Amino acid sequence: MPALLPNEKENPLSSAPEVITDVARESLLAEITAALGDRLAASHLRPADDLWLRVHTDAWKSSIRTLRDTLGFHYFCFLSAIDWMPSPFGRGEDDPTEPTPVRDTTIRSGYAGGATRMQVFVRIVNPVTHIGVTIKVDVDDAKPVLESLHDVYAGANWHERETHEMFGINFDGHPDLRNMYLPMDFEGHPLRKDFPLLARMIKPWPGIVDVEPLPGGGVDESADEA
Amino acid sequence: MMQVLALEVPYWGQSLLRVLGGIVAVLLPAGTIVYVFLFKMMSFMQSRLGPMEAGPYGSLQLVAEVGKWLQKEDIVPERADPRIFKMAPIVVLASTFLLVAVVPFGPDAWFTNFEAGVFYALAVSSLSVLGILMAGWASANKYSLLGGLRAAGQLIAYELPMVLAVIGVIIQAETMNLQQIVVAQNAGEIFGFSGLGNPYLITQLVGFVIFMIAVQAELTQAPFDMPIAESELVSGYMTEYSGFRFLMFFIGEFATAGVFALITSVLFLGGWGVPFAWFGWTDVDSVSNWMNIVGPIIMFTKMMLIVFIIMWVRFSSPRFREDQLQRFAWKVLIPVSLGNIAITSIFKVVM
Amino acid sequence: MSLTDRLLGDRQRLAYIASQAADSRLNVELETEGMTLNIGPQHPATHGTLRIIARLDGEQVVWAEPSCGYMHRGYEKLAEVRTYPQVTSLVNRIDWLGSFANEVPFILAAEKLMGVEAPARSQHIRTILFELSRIANVSLFLGDLGVQMGAITPVFFAFRDREYVLNLIEGATGGRFHPNFDRIGGLKDDLPKGWIAETKAVMKKLRKFCDQIDDLLFGNEIFQARMRGIGVIPRDVALQYGLSGANLRASGVDWDLRRDQSLPMAWNKADWKVWTHPDGDSYARCWVRLQETRESTKIVDQLLDTIPSGPIMAKVPKIIKVPEGEAWVSTENPLGEMGYYVVSRGELGPFRVKIRSASFNNMSVAPWALRGVYVPDIVTILASLYFILGDIDR
Numbered sequence: 001m002p003a004l005l006p007n008e009k010e011n012p013l014s015s016a017p018e019v020i021t022d023v024a025r026e027s028l029l030a031e032i033t034a035a036l037g038d039r040l041a042a043s044h045l046r047p048a049d050d051l052w053l054r055v056h057t058d059a060w061k062s063s064i065r066t067l068r069d070t071l072g073f074h075y076f077c078f079l080s081a082i083d084w085m086p087s088p089f090g091r092g093e094d095d096p097t098e099p100t101p102v103r104d105t106t107i108r109s110g111y112a113g114g115a116t117r118m119q120v121f122v123r124i125v126n127p128v129t130h131i132g133v134t135i136k137v138d139v140d141d142a143k144p145v146l147e148s149l150h151d152v153y154a155g156a157n158w159h160e161r162e163t164h165e166m167f168g169i170n171f172d173g174h175p176d177l178r179n180m181y182l183p184m185d186f187e188g189h190p191l192r193k194d195f196p197l198l199a200r201m202i203k204p205w206p207g208i209v210d211v212e213p214l215p216g217g218g219v220d221e222s223a224d225e226a
Numbered sequence: 227m228m229q230v231l232a233l234e235v236p237y238w239g240q241s242l243l244r245v246l247g248g249i250v251a252v253l254l255p256a257g258t259i260v261y262v263f264l265f266k267m268m269s270f271m272q273s274r275l276g277p278m279e280a281g282p283y284g285s286l287q288l289v290a291e292v293g294k295w296l297q298k299e300d301i302v303p304e305r306a307d308p309r310i311f312k313m314a315p316i317v318v319l320a321s322t323f324l325l326v327a328v329v330p331f332g333p334d335a336w337f338t339n340f341e342a343g344v345f346y347a348l349a350v351s352s353l354s355v356l357g358i359l360m361a362g363w364a365s366a367n368k369y370s371l372l373g374g375l376r377a378a379g380q381l382i383a384y385e386l387p388m389v390l391a392v393i394g395v396i397i398q399a400e401t402m403n404l405q406q407i408v409v410a411q412n413a414g415e416i417f418g419f420s421g422l423g424n425p426y427l428i429t430q431l432v433g434f435v436i437f438m439i440a441v442q443a444e445l446t447q448a449p450f451d452m453p454i455a456e457s458e459l460v461s462g463y464m465t466e467y468s469g470f471r472f473l474m475f476f477i478g479e480f481a482t483a484g485v486f487a488l489i490t491s492v493l494f495l496g497g498w499g500v501p502f503a504w505f506g507w508t509d510v511d512s513v514s515n516w517m518n519i520v521g522p523i524i525m526f527t528k529m530m531l532i533v534f535i536i537m538w539v540r541f542s543s544p545r546f547r548e549d550q551l552q553r554f555a556w557k558v559l560i561p562v563s564l565g566n567i568a569i570t571s572i573f574k575v576v577m
Numbered sequence: 578m579s580l581t582d583r584l585l586g587d588r589q590r591l592a593y594i595a596s597q598a599a600d601s602r603l604n605v606e607l608e609t610e611g612m613t614l615n616i617g618p619q620h621p622a623t624h625g626t627l628r629i630i631a632r633l634d635g636e637q638v639v640w641a642e643p644s645c646g647y648m649h650r651g652y653e654k655l656a657e658v659r660t661y662p663q664v665t666s667l668v669n670r671i672d673w674l675g676s677f678a679n680e681v682p683f684i685l686a687a688e689k690l691m692g693v694e695a696p697a698r699s700q701h702i703r704t705i706l707f708e709l710s711r712i713a714n715v716s717l718f719l720g721d722l723g724v725q726m727g728a729i730t731p732v733f734f735a736f737r738d739r740e741y742v743l744n745l746i747e748g749a750t751g752g753r754f755h756p757n758f759d760r761i762g763g764l765k766d767d768l769p770k771g772w773i774a775e776t777k778a779v780m781k782k783l784r785k786f787c788d789q790i791d792d793l794l795f796g797n798e799i800f801q802a803r804m805r806g807i808g809v810i811p812r813d814v815a816l817q818y819g820l821s822g823a824n825l826r827a828s829g830v831d832w833d834l835r836r837d838q839s840l841p842m843a844w845n846k847a848d849w850k851v852w853t854h855p856d857g858d859s860y861a862r863c864w865v866r867l868q869e870t871r872e873s874t875k876i877v878d879q880l881l882d883t884i885p886s887g888p889i890m891a892k893v894p895k896i897i898k899v900p901e902g903e904a905w906v907s908t909e910n911p912l913g914e915m916g917y918y919v920v921s922r923g924e925l926g927p928f929r930v931k932i933r934s935a936s937f938n939n940m941s942v943a944p945w946a947l948r949g950v951y952v953p954d955i956v957t958i959l960a961s962l963y964f965i966l967g968d969i970d971r
Binding site: 077093154179195 | 645646649651653654655657658689813814816817818819830832837838902903904905907914916918920922925926928929931933937938940941942945970
C-alpha cells in the first residue's frame with residue numbers, strides 16, 4: 001500500500017506535540033542550499049508538512065531552472081502571487097453610512113519572509129520523490145516586473161497571464177500577456193487587497209449571522225456552522 | 227394498378243394518381259421510420275421510454291412535431307444568399323421523390339418502368355449532394371460550409387462503391403430494369419432448387435454489404451455522419467435552418483433512408499415478389515393481380531427490416547473522422563467491390 | 578541525449594515525432610487561404626462556455642487556443658471576505674460534478690493550520706464520499722465521451738447510473754450536487770440507516786456500468802481509430818504543463834496523490850491499484866479513467882466494511898479562528914490535482930486562498946496538443962483531457 005516516506009507517520013497531525021524530524025526535507029533543503037548558493041534568500045521548513053524557499057528577485061528564473069535541472073523538480077504545479085498588505089476595506093462589512101474605519105495595513109510577510117508588499121510564489125514538485133517546494137520571490141512595488149518562467153515550464157504561461165491580470169505583475173519575456181478572464185479594458189487588478197469587492201460595497205453586508213451565539217450553546221459543543 | 231381496378235383513367239388522371247402515390251410512398255415510410263425507430267427503438271436501446279404523451283403510446287408525437295415546425299419562423303440569416311438558401315431543402319427532398327419513381331411495388335404497381343432504372347436511380351440519388359452543398363454554401367456560416375464540403379466529399383466518395391456494388395447485380399440479372407431484376411430473382415433457382423427463388427443477397431453478399439455501408443454513408447447516418455457532426459459542427463449544413471425548411475431536411479433524411487431501403491430490397495432481397503415457383507408463375511405477365519396489393523406490403527416489411535439495420539448501426543456507433551472515412555471508401559470498399567465485379571463476371575461467363 | 582529523449586518511452590517517442598511532423602504536414606504546396614473557426618462559447622462540444630479559436634487550413638488546425646473566462650466567478654477574492662466554514666459552499670461550485678471532493682482539501686488545509694484532526698470515523702466517511710463523487714463525476718465523463726464522437730447511447734446509461742450515486746450522496750448529505758457537508762474537525766452528520774447496504778448494491782451496478790462502457794465504447798473499432806495516437810502528450814510535456822490526475826498517469830507517470838501523500842484520509846486502509854498507461858494519447862486518458870472508476874468502487878466497498886465507530890466531530894470551538902500560518906493541501910480529485918494554498922492571519926476568514934484547480938492546468942496544454950490535428954480531433958482531445966468549465970475559470 002501507499003509507500004510512506006520513511007520519516008513520515010501515517011498521520012502527521014495526530015502526533016503534533018511530538019518533535020517530528022523530517023529527514024527527507026531536511027536533506028533536500030541542504031541540497032537546495034548547496035545548489036542555489038547565495039541566490040537563496042531564506043527558507044522555512046515545517047517538518048512533515050512543507051518546505052518554503054525565497055529567492056532573490058534577480059535570480060528568480062535562473063534558480064528555478066537550477067532546481068528543475070539539478071534536483072529534478074520537473075512538475076509544475078501552479079504559480080500565483082500574494083498581496084501581503086491587509087485590505088483597507090477589511091472584510092467589506094462596514095456600514096456605508098459611517099465613516100470608513102482606519103485599519104492597520106502594515107505589511108507582514110509569511111513564511112520565508114520577504115521585504116515587499118507583493119510576492120510571487122510558485123510550487124514545483126519532484127515527480128520521483130513526490131516532495132514539492134513553494135518558492136517565493138519579492139516583487140518590487142514600484143516596478144512589478146519579473147522574468148517569465150514560460151520557457152522553464154511551458155505551463156507557467158497561463159498562470160502568469162492570470163497573475164498579470166489579477167495582480168498587475170508584469171512578466172518579462174512572456175509571449176502574450178492578454179487577460180484571461182476579464183475584458184481587456186478592465187481597470188484595476190482584482191486580487192490586490194486595495195481593490196474593493198464591489199458586491200460588498202454596493203449593498204451593505206447584513207452581518208455575520210453564523211457566529212451569533214445560539215441560546216444555551218457553549219463554545220465546547222460540536223461545531224455546527226450551518 | 228389500373229387494370230386491377232378495371233377502370234379507364236385518362237392520362238392526366240394517371241399522372242395525378244402517380245404523384246399522389248409517390249407522395250404516399252415517400253411520406254408514409256418516413257413517418258413510420260421516425261416513429262418506430264427514431265422515437266421508440268432508440269429510446270428502448272437507451273433505457274428510456276421515448277415520447278408517451280401525444281396519442282396512444284406517443285404515436286401522434288410526429289404530428290405534434292410537424293405542427294411545431296410549421297409554426298416556427300422561417301429565418302434566413304442576414305448575410306446568406308436567400309434564394310439558394312431557400313431552394314436547398316427543396317432540391318434535397320426532390321431527389322428523394324425522383325428516386326421513388328423507379329421503384330416497382332408490384333407486377334403492375336410502378337410509377338415508371340425505365341429500362342435503365344438502376345442507372346437512373348443512382349444518378350438521381352446524387353442530386354441531394356447538390357442541395358447539401360447549396361445549403362452549406364448559402365448559409366454564410368463556417369460550420370455549414372465545413373459540413374457542406376464534408377458532405378460533398380463523402381457522398382462522392384461513397385457513390386462509387388455503391389455503383390460498383392450494384393454492377394454485380396446487373397451482371398447477374400442481365401438487366402438494368404428494376405422490375406426485371408425483381409423477376410429475375412424470384413424466377414431464379416439455386417442449384418435447381420426454386421423454392422426460395424434466387425435472392426441476390428446470397429450470391430452477391432459482398433455487394434450487399436458494400437451497398438449497405440455506402441447507403442449508410444449516403445444517408446449521412448452514424449458512423450458516417452461527419453457532415454452533421456453535432457458535437458463539432460453544431461449541425462453541419464442544417465445549422466442555420468429552422469421551421470419548415472428544417473422539416474424538409476428532416477423528412478428528406480428519413481424518407482431517403484426508406485427509399486434506399488426499398489431499392490436495396492429490390493436489388494438484393496427480391497423486391498415485391500414471392501418465389502414464383504410457389505404459384506407456378508414464370509414471368510411478370512403471369513403473376514396474379516393480387517400481388518399488386520400484397521407486393522407493396524412485402525416491400526414495406528423488407529424496407530422496415532433494412533431500415534432497422536441502418537438505424538441499429540446509427541444508434542450504436544461513434545463516427546469516423548473525415549480522412550478515415552475517405553480512406554475506408556477508397557482503400558477498402560472500392561477494391562473489394564471491383565473484386566466482386568470480377569468474380570461475378572467470371573462466374574457469369576463460366577457457368 | 579536530450580531530456581526529451583530520456584523521459585520518453587519508445588511508443589511515446591514515435592507518437593511525439595508524429596505530432597511534430599503534423600506541423601510540417603500543414604499545407605505548404607497549395608496556396609490556400611486560412612479560416613478562423615470560432616468554436617463556442619455556445620457550442621455543443623464545450624460543456625459550458627469554453628470558447629476555442631481555431632485557425633484552420635481546410636480541415637486541419639494551424640493553431641487553436643482556448644479562451645476562457647466566460648464563467649469566472651472570482652472565488653479567490655470572494656473567499657477573502659468569508660469565514661472558513663462559508664468558503665466550503667463556494668468551492669463546492671468549482672467542479673460541480675464532484676462537489677464533495679472540492680471541499681475536502683480546503684477543510685484539510687484549515688485543519689492543518691488549526692492542528693485539528695478529524696476522528697477516524699469521519700475520515701473514513703469523508704473518503705467514501707470523496708470516492709462517490711469521483712464515481713459520479715467520471716461516470717458522466719465516460720458517457721459523454723460517446724456523445725463527443727456521435728454515439729449517443731452511452732450517455733443515457735451514464736445518466737441512469739450516475740443517478741444511483743447521486744441518490745447515495747443525497748441520502749448521506751442532503752444535497753445531490755452541492756453537499757456542503759464537510760466541516761472543520763469532521764462531518765456535519767453521521768451516515769443514515771441502511772446507507773451502507775444500499776451503497777454496496779450501487780457499487781455493483783456501477784461496476785456493471787463500467788463493463789458496459791468497456792464493451793460499448795472502448796471495444797469499438799471506430800472509437801479506437803478516433804482515439805489511438807490522437808492528441809499524444811508525452812511525459813515531459815505533461816509534467817511541464819502540470820497535468821494531473823488521469824491525464825498525467827496516461828502519459829506514463831506513476832503518481833497518485835491518494836497513494837503518494839500522507840493525508841488524514843482513509844485511502845491507505847483499502848487495497849487498490851494506481852493505473853498508468855504508456856501511450857499518452859486520448860485513448861490512454863479515457864482508459865485510465867475507466868480503470869479508476871472501477872478502483873474507486875473497490876475502495877468504497879472495502880472502506881464500507883471497515884468504518885470504525887466513534888464520534889464524527891473533533892472538539893473544535895464554536896467560532897472558528899485559524900491560527901496564523903500558511904498551508905498547502907492538495908488531493909487527487911476526479912479531474913486531477915486540486916489544491917488550496919491557504920494563508921491565515923489568525924482571523925475568522927482566510928487572508929488569501931489560491932485555488933489550484935486541475936482543469937486550468939489540464940487545459941493549458943490544449944494549444945500545444947491541438948496543433949496540426951483535424952477539426953474532429955479537437956473535440957476528442959478536449960473530451961479526453963476532460964475539463965469542467967467551473968474548474969478552469971473558478
